[in-house]
Every structure is written in C-alpha cells, then in structure tokens.
Amino acid sequence: MTSTTPVPPLATGDGRHDGFPPVREDDAFLEQAVSEAELPALLAALALVTGDTALLEDGVKPPLPPMDSTIAPQGGMSAAAQQRARELAVGALKAFRDGGSVPAPDPGPELLGAVMRFVTKDAGDEYLPLLRHELGLAGDLGAPTWHKDDTAPATPFSVAVIGAGISGLAAAHRLQQAGVDHVVFDKNPEVGGTWWENVYPGCRLDTPNFAYSYSFAQKPDWPDQFSRRQQIEDYLRDVATDFGLRPHIRFDTEVLAASWDEAEHLWTLTTRTGDEPPATSRFHAVVSAVGQLNLPNIPDIPGRDTFAGRWFHSSRWDPAVDVTGLRVAVVGTGASAYQIVPSVVGAVAGLTVFQRNAPWMLPTPGYHRETPPGMHWLLRHVPHYGRCYRFWQFWLASEGRLPFVEADPEWTEEGSTSARNAELRRQLLGHLRAQVADRPDLLAKMTPTYPPGAKRMTRDNGVWAAALKQPHVDLVTEAVTSIVPEGIVTADGVLHEVDLVVYATGFRASDYLEPMTVTGRDGVDLHESWDGDARAHMGVTVPGFPNLFLLMGPNTGVVVNGSSLFMAECATEYVLECLGELLRRRAQSLEPTREATDAFCAWVDEGNLRRAWGVADVHTWYRNRHGRASQVWPYSLVEFHRRTRRPDLSAFTVRGGGEETS
C-alpha cells in the first residue's frame, strides 16, 4: 500500500486542521489500513470523528498492563478484543466515507472525557488538565493566558532567549503569542540545538516521536516511530518558519555574558556574531534555553593529544570523515555509542569499543521500524488520529517505569533497589541472555553491575549485541590508561591500534550554562554561587538572579517517564505566566526567595533518593560532584505540570511597580 496524498501542514490549531482529504478508498483498502493501526488511538479518534461513544465499548478498552520491561502491543488488548476493535473501526470508517467524510462538530467536554477515560483506563481527575493540554482538541491550552497589548500596553518590555533549540523555539512561540518583543540568540547558523549539532551516524530519538513534538505543532506524517535526527531537525526548521519565529532569531551569535543592572532593572547581554567584536544589548528578562547536554565531556586521558590519527567527541562528529576501512575506537557505551556502533560496524575494518559500565538495554523491537503504510494513511485521512496517537504514546510513557525504579530503603538485594526493580532486572537480564546465549564471554561483559534505572536505558532492538558479536569487533572492559600515537593503551598493558577515536563519553551536564558568565544582583556570579551544584526554584528561577528563567533547568530532566520536550513546554508556559505577573503588577523584577528554593530542592532531593538513580553507586551525569542529583526530576509528569501552571507568588520576591511583596 502506498500513499500519494500531499502532506498536510503542521497542525497549528485545534487538531481539526484543513488538509484531511476525503476517504474514497474501497472496503478492502480500509480493512488493510486498519490491520496496521494502533487500535486504542484509532477508536478514540473515530469516536471524535463520528461523535459516537458506542465505539468505546468496554470490551475494547485497552487493559494497560503494568509497564515492566516492555510495553504490551495494543495496550495489552486480547486477540479477540483486537478483532472486535478492527470491526468497529472499519465500520466507522466506512460510514465516515459514505457520509462524505464530514467530521462531527468539535467534541464537547463529555465526549472528550469519554475518550480520555477510554485511552487511559480511567485516569484520575488529577490528570485531566494535563491530558486536555496534551490531547489539544480543546484548543491550545499551553498558550499564555494574557497578551501584552491588554495587560501592559504602554510598558516597555523585551526578552532575550538564549538558544534556538527545542526549548528556545517553544519560548519564542509563546512570547510571540503573548505579543512580547523578543530576540533569540543562537551560536549556530540554524535552529535545532542538539538536533543540529549531533550528526553522528545512527543518531535518532529514544522517545516515540509523536510524543516528542510540540503540543502546539502537530505533524501527522512522522515516517518512523523513533525519528532519525534529520527528521527532527527538519521539523524544528519547519516550526521556526511556519510559526514566523525566524525574524526574531540572530544566528551565529553567541551570548558570552549576561549581567543584571539593579539600577536600571535590565539585563545586559554581551554577544559575539561571527568574527565581529562583542556587542551589548539590554533586555527586561532573559530566558536561557541553552540545553542540558551540549558541553562535550572529553576525558583527560594521559597522552590524549599525542594520538596520530583523527579523534573527536560524538557530538562533534566530522561528516567529512569516511570510516570505511578504518580501525575505529569508540570510548563509552552510553546512548550515543549505542547508536554509533551498529551504524558504522558494517563499514569499518576494525571496531574496538571501550566500556566502563555496561548499559541496561530496554527491549524495543520496533526501535528502527517505519510507520506502516496503512497507519500512515490513517494518520493523513482520519481527523484527530494523529493527536489521539500522540496522546496514547504520551499516556503510555507518562508515568512509564517510575514504579519499577523505586528505591526501597529496606531492600538489600544486590543489583536492585526494590522488589519491582529486581523484577525489572530479571526481565532485562532474560532479554540480554537470549541475545548472547552463544557468547558467554560477551554475556559476562554486557551484564550491568548496577540497578536498572540508575541511568537512562538504551533502546534495544538487537543491533547492539549483533554488532558486538562480529569478528572484527572487540568489547574491551579493561580501563583505558593512556593514549599513544598508535592508539589506546589499557590497564592490562595492551595497545589497541586504531586510526580514529570517537569519544562517546557524554556531556558536562553539571557545568550548566557554561561557558557563559552570568552576573546577578550585587555582582554575584552564578557559577560561583552554584559551585557545581545548580539549583533553581521549580528548575526555572534562581534567587539573586531577577528576571532570569531557565528552560531544561536543574532537576527537570526525566529518566524513565515522559520526554524532556514535555518538561520544556511546561517550564516555558510557567515562564510566560511569571512574565504576565510582572507586567500585570508593573513590577520591575521577580525572583524566588532563597527559602522557597531551598525547600523545593530539598523536596526534589528527597524524591531522587527514592529512585534507583539517587541511591545506586554508579557514575551518572545526573549527579554532580557533590553527589546531589541536580539534573533530574524524580516525580510524575502530572506533578510538574500542576506546579508549573501558575507561579506561586508566595515563593517570590516581586520588586518595583509601587508594590514590593515577598
């Protein structure tokens, strides 16, 4: 089955965007398409399209078994339930076609509620605001609740956004919606941030991509389940163009410093564009959207610079280098290495992979799978299906494996942190053993020694083990001790001769916001005050740094649930509401109190200590040199969503505008 339908534009409205061509295909075509569909989302969409809740009958409600190592296909529906669901879906599609493909009017709250309950197995009421936001059928619920022209038309106000990646573009869009003057600075010549920078072979998402896209810019035609980097970069370019964000972006412009002027209540930004001398500009507020993982961590191995061949960090991959016939070393076995190794193994003459800790691999058989053609057709022809599918993916991952990574203080079994974590461990080990049953040497090396969930797991469809089994590949677990012109020397004294070294050794996540200099009230330097332990109220605002807002800030990364894009969108919406408060009050500045920030961090720390990554004795980028997990969020997505709807002003000091409250 092929589809020649033109691709509809990004859906910018309520999900019923124009561009759904009428259904004209015959019954056999519809049956084939439905046979390739994700059924719970399809029934939900068809209920919205037809207005008929009878499609959501109890027998076809996805039972959603607990998410241990794998997600059950079709939400765990039995074969009989799937068969019945297909009959219902085909019947509804035929009726839709025969009625002229006219969708029912916008769904009211009752129908929306029925759909959400069907997909989520009766999620509690506390989820409803988040679910409405994500489903996006009741309008753009993340839009600012105010507009500058109504709130403070005569008040001069401008915002600098630093970074035009995932979170910077979200911020630019929301500022534009609110009618706020803004400039986006990016050191790169294009939008995309991490998706522009990481061009290593095999780079792709590890979050299902219908969920890894903006709630306000839905795309119905993702060709893969987990997009390749080029598709995400293209999507972000399209968002920048379609939403009119580009005129505000200053490309090739690095922000070197930001300094708060207390007398003027303004931030001064020092920027450098290309080779031009540094320039300054002033803004009332600064939104940092510099990302969390873009400062390469290149280990300081003795002799590193004496190496006679080429070397680079995974995120600085040189596309001009042809690895064909080369002897290649990959240092590290994290998420980046996991994608690079299988992608280059077929071309290289030799591949030596240096492993310090084996990664836990999460079974994901469809990791490289394309969206089946029938599903693709349905996404383009059935209004709401894309949104319902996104919602379905979102829901499956929203609390994800959080229950399986709990740390039980009473638990003593080695290699796990609780009974459910031990269960996850058993399942993941079974998955690993099945893949390397014929290679006990590899099984020993590939068996992780730390609890699952202590680090983000890699998405596994078998390509990693298959690559490591090849005769020209060597998985080395001896520690790297030095580098010489010919290659890498390990603790056992062996010299591994190579032509190219790739450092897939991760990022200096704890050096957050470096190398920028950020100076707040009373000349305080942000990095000095953090001293390697980044802290922010709600991950967004910092005491002593008025009108500074951080996206993908401290303690807002996710490990086993949801996607960072969701967290960035929530934080962006929160920032906009903070700015709205400033303008409504004609205030000059807003910053969190130290007490509120300390209380927030203590609460987050407490949560992290109840997660595998908080207690496991293993090196991760989540924890900084003080041992504190300063990068990740330990709680549910619904908790972050709830807390970021409106600023709790009792946590802030608001100055100026005739009002000073704290």
Ligand code: NAP
């Ligand atoms: P990473 O997960 O931090 O992995 C770094 C690897 O390098 C680890 O295996 C680490 O070993 C090893 N390493 C570090 N220093 C070393 C040294 N001195 N000697 C030997 N080995 C050393 O980094 P990453 O793979 O770049 O991924 C970072 C994060 O980026 C991920 O957690 C993920 O959130 C994100 N990411 C996402 C995707 C995606 O698919 N969307 C792709 C890539 C990255 P230890 O385990 O012993 O520390």
